[in-house]
Structure formats: C-alpha cells, structure tokens
Amino acid sequence: xxxxAGAETCDIAHAVAWVAADWGTSCLRVWAIAADGAVLxxxxxxxxxxxxxxxxxxxxxxxSLEGWLLPGRTLPILACGMVGSRQGWVEAxxxxxxxxxxxPGRLVEAPAxxxxxxxxxxxxxxxxxxxxxLRGEETQVAGLLxxxxxxxxxxxxxxxxxxxxxxxxxxxxxxxxxxxxxMFALLAEHSVLRxxxxxxxxxxxxSWDAPAFAAAVAEMLSDPGSLMARLFSVRAEGLVAGQAPExxxxxxxxxxxxxxxxxMRDWWQGNSTVSVIAAQPLGAAYGTxxxxxxxxxxxxxxxxxxxxxxxAARAATGxxxx
Amino acid sequence: xxxxAGAETCDIAHAVAWVAADWGTSCLRVWAIAADGAVLxxxxxxxxxxxxxxxxxxxxxxxSLEGWLLPGRTLPILACGMVGSRQGWVEAxxxxxxxxxxxPGRLVEAPAxxxxxxxxxxxxxxxxxxxxxLRGEETQVAGLLxxxxxxxxxxxxxxxxxxxxxxxxxxxxxxxxxxxxxMFALLAEHSVLRxxxxxxxxxxxxSWDAPAFAAAVAEMLSDPGSLMARLFSVRAEGLVAGQAPExxxxxxxxxxxxxxxxxMRDWWQGNSTVSVIAAQPLGAAYGTxxxxxxxxxxxxxxxxxxxxxxxAARAATGxxxx
Numbered sequence: 001x002x003x004x005a006g007a008e009t010c011d012i013a014h015a016v017a018w019v020a021a022d023w024g025t026s027c028l029r030v031w032a033i034a035a036d037g038a039v040l041x042x043x044x045x046x047x048x049x050x051x052x053x054x055x056x057x058x059x060x061x062x063x064s065l066e067g068w069l070l071p072g073r074t075l076p077i078l079a080c081g082m083v084g085s086r087q088g089w090v091e092a093x094x095x096x097x098x099x100x101x102x103x104p105g106r107l108v109e110a111p112a113x114x115x116x117x118x119x120x121x122x123x124x125x126x127x128x129x130x131x132x133x134l135r136g137e138e139t140q141v142a143g144l145l146x147x148x149x150x151x152x153x154x155x156x157x158x159x160x161x162x163x164x165x166x167x168x169x170x171x172x173x174x175x176x177x178x179x180x181x182x183m184f185a186l187l188a189e190h191s192v193l194r195x196x197x198x199x200x201x202x203x204x205x206x207s208w209d210a211p212a213f214a215a216a217v218a219e220m221l222s223d224p225g226s227l228m229a230r231l232f233s234v235r236a237e238g239l240v241a242g243q244a245p246e247x248x249x250x251x252x253x254x255x256x257x258x259x260x261x262x263x264m265r266d267w268w269q270g271n272s273t274v275s276v277i278a279a280q281p282l283g284a285a286y287g288t289x290x291x292x293x294x295x296x297x298x299x300x301x302x303x304x305x306x307x308x309x310x311x312a313a314r315a316a317t318g319x320x321x322x
Numbered sequence: 323x324x325x326x327a328g329a330e331t332c333d334i335a336h337a338v339a340w341v342a343a344d345w346g347t348s349c350l351r352v353w354a355i356a357a358d359g360a361v362l363x364x365x366x367x368x369x370x371x372x373x374x375x376x377x378x379x380x381x382x383x384x385x386s387l388e389g390w391l392l393p394g395r396t397l398p399i400l401a402c403g404m405v406g407s408r409q410g411w412v413e414a415x416x417x418x419x420x421x422x423x424x425x426p427g428r429l430v431e432a433p434a435x436x437x438x439x440x441x442x443x444x445x446x447x448x449x450x451x452x453x454x455x456l457r458g459e460e461t462q463v464a465g466l467l468x469x470x471x472x473x474x475x476x477x478x479x480x481x482x483x484x485x486x487x488x489x490x491x492x493x494x495x496x497x498x499x500x501x502x503x504x505m506f507a508l509l510a511e512h513s514v515l516r517x518x519x520x521x522x523x524x525x526x527x528x529s530w531d532a533p534a535f536a537a538a539v540a541e542m543l544s545d546p547g548s549l550m551a552r553l554f555s556v557r558a559e560g561l562v563a564g565q566a567p568e569x570x571x572x573x574x575x576x577x578x579x580x581x582x583x584x585x586m587r588d589w590w591q592g593n594s595t596v597s598v599i600a601a602q603p604l605g606a607a608y609g610t611x612x613x614x615x616x617x618x619x620x621x622x623x624x625x626x627x628x629x630x631x632x633x634a635a636r637a638a639t640g641x642x643x644x
Contacts, residue, residue, distance in 0.1 A: 131562035177554035225546025229585035232499035240453035263551035
C-alpha cells in the first residue's frame with residue numbers, strides 16, 4: 001500500500017464490522033470500521049478506476065483489504081465514486097434531480113466472486129439542464145446532512161473537478177462542475193507556464209505566496225472575462241519582471257480559482273456563508289478566495305464527509321450484513 | 323524532411339539567392355528564394371527549438387538545406403522565431419515598445435561554423451506593463467506592413483499562443499498573449515474532455531460542427547466570466563444528452579475562442595475590422611467568431627506574412643550578402 005493514515009492496531013480482522021471505500025479515477029481509499037463506528041485503519045493506493053482493467057477490480061480491492069478479511073466471513077463494503085460508473089465495476093444508475101444525496105434502495109451490488117466480501121455502491125447524480133454528472137460528491141453531501149440535518153444553501157467541493165451544489169429540504173436541487181483542478185495540473189505541468197511555476201506540489205508547497213494568490217483572485221473577481229488574456233502573464237512576469245516560481249504558482253492558482261468564483265457568482269453572491277468540503281490546504285485556499293468575494297467559507301474535511309456519508313448509507317439500509 | 327509544400331524544381335542550388343526560415347519551438351520551416359523573390363521550394367520539419375540540443379541547431383538547419391548549398395558559397399539566411407530566444411541558437415535581444423516590427427540594425431548573427439551559410443535572426447518584442455513577450459509574430463506584422471504600409475489598427479494572430487497587437491504609425495504600441503491554442507490541445511488530448519471530443523484533428527477535421535462552434539462563441543460573448551463552469555459541459559452533454567464528438571470538439575473550440583474574444587473585448591470593440599493572420603482553417607474560425615461579435619475579420623495567410631516580413635528585412639538591410 002502506498003500510504004497509511006496511521007499505524008494499524010493488531011487484529012483488525014476480528015474488530016472490523018464493515019469497510020468504507022472511496023474508489024475514484026485515480027485513487028482507492030479504504031477504511032476499516034468497527035461496530036461502534038470507530039475507524040480502525042485507513043489505507044490509500046493509486047489503484048483507481050483509470051489504471052485498472054475490469055478483471056483487476058476485484059483483485060485490487062482484495063489486495064487493499066489485506067489483514068482485514070476472515071475465513072468463512074463475508075465482509076460488507078460500502079463504496080462510492082467512479083467504481084459505479086459505466087466504465088467502473090458495475091454501473092450504479094444515476095439519481096435524477098432533485099434528489100436526496102442518499103437513496104438506500106438505489107445502492108447497487110458489485111459482482112464480487114470470491115465470497116470474502118460483498119460490495120454495494122452509491123449511485124451518482126445526473127442533471128439534465130444544463131447537462132452535468134457527479135459521482136462521489138453525493139456521499140460527502142450525505143455526510144454533511146448527517147452532521148447538519150437542516151442544512152440549506154450552497155456547497156463548494158474543490159478538487160480536480162470542483163462541484164458546486166444547491167441544497168434545500170435535504171435534497172440536491174442543482175449542481176455545476178468546474179474543471180479548475182484539472183486545468184491547474186495541465187497548465188502547471190504541461191503548458192509553457194511549467195517553465196515558470198516550479199515544482200508541482202500545488203498549494204501544498206511550504207513557500208506558498210499568499211499575496212500573489214490573493215491579487216490574482218481579486219483580478220478575476222473584478223474582471224471576470226479576462227482569464228485567457230491573463231494566463232500568459234504567469235510566464236511573462238517571470239521573463240520580464242523576474243517573478244519567482246512560488247509567486248507564479250500561486251498566481252496561476254489564484255487566476256483559476258478566481259475564474260471559478262467568477263463563473264459561479266450567481267451561486268455565492270447573496271450568501272453570507274458557503275460550505276466548502278475539501279482536503280487541506282485546498283479548502284483553505286478556497287476559503288481565502290471566497291473571503292475576498294465577501295463570503296464566509298465553512299470548511300469541512302473531505303475524507304471525514306465521505307466516511308460520514310458511507311456510515312449514513314449503512315445506517316439507512318438497516319442491514320447489518322451490508 | 324517530413325513535408326514538402328510542392329515539388330522542387332531542378333538545380334535549386336544555383337537559383338537560390340537566400341533562404342527564409344521560421345524556426346519556432348515545434349517546427350522549422352525554410353523557403354528557398356530566388357533573386358527576383360520567387361519561392362523556389364519550401365520545406366517543414368519537426369526540428370523545432372523544443373526538441374533540439376544546442377549542438378544540434380546548426381546540423382538541423384544544414385539538413386533542412388539539402389540540395390540548396392553550393393561549394394564555395396555562403397548562403398544568406400534570414401530567420402525568425404524562438405531560434406532567437408535565450409534558449410535558442412543565439413539570443414536576439416527584445417525590442418522594447420513602442421517599436422516598428424522590423425529594426426534592421428538589431429538583427430543578430432548566429433554562430434554558424436561551417437561557412438556554408440550565414441544566419442541572421444529577427445529580434446522579438448518585449449512589453450513591460452503588462453509583462454508580455456513575442457518572437458516570430460513581429461515578422462508577420464512586418465509582412466503586413468510591407469503589403470499595407472499605412473495599416474493602423476488591431477491585428478489578431480491565432481495559434482498555440484494567440485497574439486493581439488495594436489499598430490499605429492507603423493509601430494507596435496501594445497500586445498497581449500492568450501494561451502487559447504495550447505489550452506485547446508491540453509484539454510482535447512489530456513483532460514477528461516478527451517473522451518468526448520474524438521480525434522485530435524482540430525478545426526481541420528472535415529466534420530466540423532459550425533452551429534455548435536457558433537453557439538459556444540455566443541455563450542461566451544454574452545456571459546464572459548462563465549468559462550470555468552462551461553467546459554465540463556463538453557463532456558456532460560455527451561453523457562447526458564448524446565452530443566456527438568464533432569459537436570463536442572467544435573463546442574470546446576468555440577468556448578475557448580469565445581473566451582479569448584471576451585478577454586480581448588477592449589481591443590476589438592469599436593473596431594469595424596480586425597486583421598487576422600493565421601493558417602487556415604484556424605483563421606476562418608476566428609473570422610466566424612469575430613463576425614458573431616459584430617467585427618469583420620480581414621484574413622491573411624500566416625506563412626505568406628512571414629515570408630513577406632523576412633523579405634522586407636532583407637530589403638531593409640540593403641545588404642545583398644545577407
């Protein structure tokens with residue numbers, strides 16, 4: 001396994017009651033959960049849907065469960081993410097809007113053959129107008145609603161594909177996708193700007209240039225249509241004005257996140273608070289950007305929301321074998 | 323050689339008076355020119371600056387001249403593009419704005435050692451505020467001014483990095499760079515949108531969906547800040563509404579070119595005509611987009627303008643050995 005969230009306790013296999021899995025395009029994350037809801041262990045690997053062939057889905061999952069399985073027992077697993085897409089293990093057909101993020105009767109069982117575990121998959125959401133889809137984020141919203149059952153308002157979920165959702169009456173009414181994170185990675189690693197932005201640590205780098213980030217966000221908020229004419233400045237400021245790589249990197253991030261806020265203005269304008277669900281430090285960067293727009297961000301950890309959403313799904317089924 | 327613009331006539335070597343060269347990051351193009359200005363032959367290879375080490379510059383150029391060189395003669399070559407950058411063969415220091423596109427005394431000689439050819443390189447342009455740089459486009463502007471000495475106004479030069487320039491009194495007063503072409507290539511070939519846009523022929527594909535392109539341009543012109551929220555629709559329209567790959571590809575192109583026009587609105591608004599210098603069919607796509615913005619595009623062929631600019635540089639030096 002590529003990464004451990006912490007040292008595992010002994011004898012996980014007897015203590016684990018079920019496994020939560022977030023299985024996306026680039027990553028497979030699993031958590032061993034005790035009967036009382038305690039997280040016994042967490043693992044993450046690069047065995048995402050995007051690098052696996054269909055015949056490798058079950059072996060990859062089984063490998064991630066090493067030491068958690070017992071002879072003669074079928075371990076229940078609840079999964080979310082691209083594992084339920086048409087190109088995934090089994091298609092979990094989309095829920096149509098408006099919809100609660102969690103519809104227990106719509107979980108779909110994956111065709112695991114070993115008998116050592118049983119996998120049920122959360123369906124994603126589909127919006128017809130404008131066309132849009134998501135998978136995985138519905139589970140984090142279910143986690144948010146488990147913690148705040150009366151939540152209404154706007155949720156921003158930054159990432160490779162940022163998602164913005166409107167919730168009312170415990171239902172998702174609309175959502176939009178922004179390619180912000182993917183565009184940052186492509187521009188920082190593959191475009192001419194790569195010569196200027198230094199190493200690809202993203203916002204996690206220690207030498208984050210906060211003023212350069214804030215200035216770029218402000219430029220996009222005050223001149224929302226200007227993105228295409230500003231991106232090359234990330235390179236040219238270095239050539240002409242000696243801009244440092246950490247400033248260039250923060251500037252590129254600020255221009256793109258600012259452009260996302262500009263594109264989503266109708267969603268946050270008039271809201272005093274937007275809930276942001278993300279890993280750190282990305283969530284904090286969006287919090288800073290939103291504060292420049294006069295909006296307070298309420299930050300939630302992405303992995304915690306995923307876990308809470310899968311736990312809510314397990315509880316909602318009322319099925320201890322799930 | 324990878325590509326010939328036409329069948330070469332016999333005995334080029336005795337007829338060629340000089341060679342014009344456009345040597346950019348990804349491509350080396352050379353034209354054999356007769357004393358009367360006639361183009362005797364044209365060649366293009368992938369031996370751009372980006373794939374060559376410094377010790378390969380002279381051999382790569384010499385290989386491109388095969389059959390054009392004579393024993394005992396030093397063939398004059400005039401070159402433009404990234405060959406004159408700091409990472410190129412020899413740095414041709416930038417001209418500062420405002421500047422004519424062509425300053426004969428600022429040509430820089432490359433350190434060719436064989437004695438079989440002598441290479442002089444056009445300098446690019448540098449702008450301090452906002453910081454920006456260009457190399458190669460100055461030569462095309464020199465070509466435009468050779469054909470239209472009284473030209474004043476705005477020039478749009480679409481490409482990997484689109485350049486917009488303002489000309490007055492035969493001088494370039496300002497310019498801006500948009501990453502439009504590079505972003506199209508990255509998104510169409512490397513992002514999640516690649517699953518939706520089909521093969522990478524760009525706007526050259528025969529099944530270009532003109533209505534989808536026009537609709538996307540119009541969306542960006544009427545909602546200039548919306549790019550980040552619209553890009554994923556290129557994928558989602560396919561998943562949810564069955565959009566065809568040629569429509570998706572044209573839509574992606576239209577969103578990005580529309581976003582470029584939105585970002586450059588101050589440059590074209592109020593101008594009845596913008597001169598567009600580009601290869602086809604890219605120039606025609608920009609012409610269509612500009613017409614949707616109420617502006618008439620006057621189209622010029624990019625290679626013809628480069629040739630005319632290098633010929634103007636040769637004439638301006640008054641040096642037959644150049």
